[in-house]
Amino acid sequence: MAMEAARLSPSLAAAAFLARRPPRASPFFLRRRHPLLRLFASASDSSGDGRAVALSSAELRKRRGLSSSASAGDAASGGDEKLGSLRQLFSRPDIAIDAYIVPSQDAHQSEFVAECFLRRAYLTGFTGSAGTAVVTKDKAALWTDGRYFLQAEKELSREWTLMRSGNHGVPTTSEWLNEVLPSGGRVGIDPFLFSFDAAEELKDAISNKNHELVLIRSLNLIDEIWNDSRPKAPEKPIRVHGIKYAGIDVTSKLSFVRSQLSENGCDAVVISMLDEVAWLLNMRGSDVPHSPVFYSYLIVEISTATLFVDNNKLSEDVLEHLQNAGVKIKPYEGILSEVERLAEKGAKLWLDPSSVNAAIVNEFRLSCEKYMKKKGKAARKNGDKGESSDELRAKGTGSQSGELNVVYRVSPVTLAKAIKNEAEIEGMKNSHLRDAAALAEFWCWLENEVCKDVSLTEVQVAEKLLEFRQKQDGFLEPSFDTISGYGANGAIIHYNPSPENCSSIGSENLFLLDSGAQYIDGTTDITRTLHFGDPSARQKECFTRVLQGHIALDQAVFPERTPGFVLDVLARSSLWKIGLDYRHGTGHGVGAALNVHEGPQSISYRYGNLTALQKGMIVSNEPGYYEDNSFGIRIENLLLIKELNLANSFGGVSYLGFEKLTFVPIQRKLIDPSLLSSLEIDWVNDYHEEVWEKVSPLLTGNARDWLWENTRPLLYESP
């Protein structure tokens, strides 16, 4: 699955931070957060079925039924009411703001968010995954990108102005605020929903017009107006991710984090990314769609560790698992008081400013200040008894601003999680083979149906794929919303078909299918592009050049310490030769039975991410080509980075290369062999031979026959 080029992932932002270069400005830089705190303290379920919600966006749209056709009408009245209620809150003396920003994210920078945190969607009626709403006393505007312009036009009421991000002359949220608010305005945000970096950037941007950023911590204004209709907080049980899959026990992982704390002179670290908590504690949940994570924070200190989580989700097994690792449990909403306690203890705290939210960081800074003042007073009272300010300072207890007691640094878990251990690699390999079997069955079925002229929509086809995957051992859920795009829809990079408005798969054009799954032992992400009729010469040329890029990256060998962006050109140069390109990165990191997008590595034409590709990391290899209003092509495998044993090792360094994890045929009819070198033809044939060897034992009947047919060598086909 390709990551949207215009949006910085948190890990990229972290890398940019480490490299001391500002992340690229984007209205979507205001991203990802959310305060379960209040919710968990006062959740009430009136959503009808009473079950906790963790729905994919497709499912969500389905449950909302007619939302996309009826929403404009609904919103025309309902939107007004919501905006009215929200604006009433602006003038409450304890709030007193002139504008309020409502981003899409939760408190953990999650890519996928539980329904109860879809506040922007609730407020605006716009259900797309990316967008930021800004409401002033007399204006309401929503920013979203090109993927969602049409959908937003349909879903927004007339009260809302659609800001088409990326279009010429469209201001960012802060530029707009500087434009529409009289100087000296008060701009409110929920600090749980902004990373510290994002909040600081926003504060700077609006200070040009002397606007003040007001962090409203005690309540979220949308939650206030949402009331009873708000979906319940997710409360699905958490499970232990067995050592068989995790490979390293929690005690060892905590020891590693503690050694990092010591090395950096820190006493504690707040882990707030949900996949980092899940990885570190060898636990999995299902609070959000697509990622097996659970809402929580973790604080690791030198001798203790505390998990902040809703107690109801913990079974006996999990409690025992945590106890064995010496992890204490506190309520999710206890995070801020714990941070305050750390400040009072004079602890030096490690915070990742690109992922930890502004509420936590500011709580710590303010508590440090408060503590310093108190100590100062006490010292003055006691004369020379007790610790002097100087002594406190020498201990690093903090300057007036509390800065001295914070180390801003990318989380110690980020890189450790990215470098997979043997058990994780084993799980990824196994789950990829089962996934490949499901895909072979699926493609065999689809080809047959299309040949029989059965009309199947993009959505129906995606649902059938889900059925095939569900039959595989250890299947949990799709790892993202399936991108099922026929013809021109394939050219929309993050196309998400809706049942009421999608194409049928035919034999006239290309069909692009980008999908993935969460299994108990691994996470998959694969794209194939097929044609069930006669592809045009143009389509074959483009497909073959995309394939050449895919092969060039797959075959790359590179010295250790090479950042991913160095290799990006290998995947593009075959397209560049005829003046073509694609507007997304070539590879993203993938978690092991975790998030389908993870950092810190990437392979992209953007030069900001200097993280070296390292042995044990997993990346996607997904060049593409998209011809607007015509067709889309993408070929995606996941790759494991491994150390090579070459005849030479110039400079005494290791040389690295890739091992394929994905084993699904690449449609030969789309390949023009006359464009390929003999090495490239060998690559295709070797790959297909490996696909047959690895996947055929998992198949029977038609699917096995289909796999045989589709793994025959190029140039050796019978006439």
Added chain:
Amino acid sequence: MAMEAARLSPSLAAAAFLARRPPRASPFFLRRRHPLLRLFASASDSSGDGRAVALSSAELRKRRGLSSSASAGDAASGGDEKLGSLRQLFSRPDIAIDAYIVPSQDAHQSEFVAECFLRRAYLTGFTGSAGTAVVTKDKAALWTDGRYFLQAEKELSREWTLMRSGNHGVPTTSEWLNEVLPSGGRVGIDPFLFSFDAAEELKDAISNKNHELVLIRSLNLIDEIWNDSRPKAPEKPIRVHGIKYAGIDVTSKLSFVRSQLSENGCDAVVISMLDEVAWLLNMRGSDVPHSPVFYSYLIVEISTATLFVDNNKLSEDVLEHLQNAGVKIKPYEGILSEVERLAEKGAKLWLDPSSVNAAIVNEFRLSCEKYMKKKGKAARKNGDKGESSDELRAKGTGSQSGELNVVYRVSPVTLAKAIKNEAEIEGMKNSHLRDAAALAEFWCWLENEVCKDVSLTEVQVAEKLLEFRQKQDGFLEPSFDTISGYGANGAIIHYNPSPENCSSIGSENLFLLDSGAQYIDGTTDITRTLHFGDPSARQKECFTRVLQGHIALDQAVFPERTPGFVLDVLARSSLWKIGLDYRHGTGHGVGAALNVHEGPQSISYRYGNLTALQKGMIVSNEPGYYEDNSFGIRIENLLLIKELNLANSFGGVSYLGFEKLTFVPIQRKLIDPSLLSSLEIDWVNDYHEEVWEKVSPLLTGNARDWLWENTRPLLYESP
């Protein structure tokens, strides 16, 4: 000619500055400057032959005769004396310093420097091209890099400590100063010899130990002790670089600079890089070896332009040329008073801090301060009459520090000079053909001599090459010291053979020859590697992989706005596949009848240079492989960047590619065709066909036969 990887070129430093990233630290960051000012005011010639000196380093070594064998002895006594005299100056009341830094450079960041400015060589006895000397009251240390360790060991007296830069644990000059000087020391430099950036960086680095950087502007301490033995300043005549070669007249170029001044709200710019002055004024000189430039500064204002140059060098022709373009002339040493005058006028000045020396920048800043104070006093005296401070400020006349009146920015000439016009391209193409004819004659001759078992040294061979080039029309001089390395010497990237200590060319090993020439119409730079006997399989494999990298870069197509470093991997990946690499960049910019190394573009594995490769730029393509103590391989052509007319232009952008300028055969016997794709074989054959077509008309006799033999296609050779 490959640029040394460890040394930042001024243009790279400029690019790094623009990208707001600090250049990589290196003791050689202290680079390039020098004050002709005093010298030209008091030059006395006692060098014997009385002629102005602009000698290549080989020539220099030759003239010094036995220096490299006798210097240790000389230095043992002479070095002491020099150090003693220098240290006596430390305590003079008007100087009062604890240490003095003597870099290798002149006042213009020149790569090649006139002999009278080789102060570091004079002081230390060490004649290598790169090095920095630091002298304290009781210590003397010289920093140089791996190329020169052996030479420096020989040439330095026992008074000197050799600091082997790049070796583990070796401190930088500033680290060393922080180590050896008692806190609060005064470190003297000649501010003409440091760019403003370099001086600021040094100031910061030594401030950790409260050392003060003392800019001694009124005299250079080495010149003080050098006295009568100092070579005379160069005074070779300057010539007009005809419009036939320059393509654009001076008036148009000045108009362009003025439009840049207006766009940036500036009143004037100081141009201090010698090649920039030469390019802008369509003039050439021969004050330094290898580059056709002359010592000067140029100030361009909105309605005037002033050249600061030694009047003696200007013929009637040149005077008329300057007059026609409206360029006034002032003495070289008048630069500082002119800068002061600009400050007094309240002019806003454009300064490139990576190239303009600290003396000029600080003169302007101090003068602005002085002027502000005076104006302030006058305003107070006159009450409300005259301009108020506020009015002055509004006009941008400067803050207290004078900063408001400076725009720090890369010189407006840098990019304009890099993008060649039609006439420059024509001249480059023509001179490359003549150069190719000289090389064909040379290789034909050498092959013959080696076959006849004539013993020829690396130096003799380089001298013979010079003879062949001298016969070509418009030849001026070599564009750098020829790198002529047989066998193991070829593995030394910047090998510079000395007559008394060099190898003979044989038929047992590879011979690497990297050379270039200045012609009236263009500048060349070419490397070829040949074997006159039977190359080993290993040598053939390495050569073929270097060639594959060369071909991959040559054939690259890329969208506009692509920085050079993106393409670097194309030249390396064939070597990486077998665990090999090379420790230098792949391409540098080349001037048109100017410096053989120019910015701002480059093709390098370092990611600091974000300058886009642009149509009309010229770059070298020179991958290599060096096996220590065994052999070296490099294949270098110069390439012109051109716009391609492709079937597609995705994103509406231009796609760019390369056109070869260099036409000299690549030795086929070193190519293992079994490693090449058919496209790569076609490349070799097409190239050789083009070489024959373009160069054979310039040859007769044996050389023509040699060219015919050496341009026959691969795989089509008769048995």
